[in-house]
Amino acid sequence: MAITLRLTRTGTKKRPFYRIVATESATRRDGRPLEFIGYYNPMTNPAEVKFDAEKVKKWLDLGAEPSDTVKSLLKKGQ
Numbered sequence: 001m002a003i004t005l006r007l008t009r010t011g012t013k014k015r016p017f018y019r020i021v022a023t024e025s026a027t028r029r030d031g032r033p034l035e036f037i038g039y040y041n042p043m044t045n046p047a048e049v050k051f052d053a054e055k056v057k058k059w060l061d062l063g064a065e066p067s068d069t070v071k072s073l074l075k076k077g078q
Helices: 053-061 068-077
Strands: 003-012 015-024 035-041 048-051
Touching: 003 053, 003 068, 035 053, 048 053, 048 068
Parallel strands: none
Antiparallel strands: 003 015, 015 035, 035 048
């Protein structure tokens, strides 16, 4: 089963907040993740991105594929 790094949505209506998680690619968007890696808050100005670089490196070394959005957030957060 392929592992992906992607966003899960939390927060309320019209106030999104996203967590960056490692999960199997076949699970639903808000399903149980394997591990929480960080978060993305688009409601602040500028948008806030925080993640644990060690966890990201660990999952990428294990062969996890980041989604396009997570890939751009990882570039922005560094």
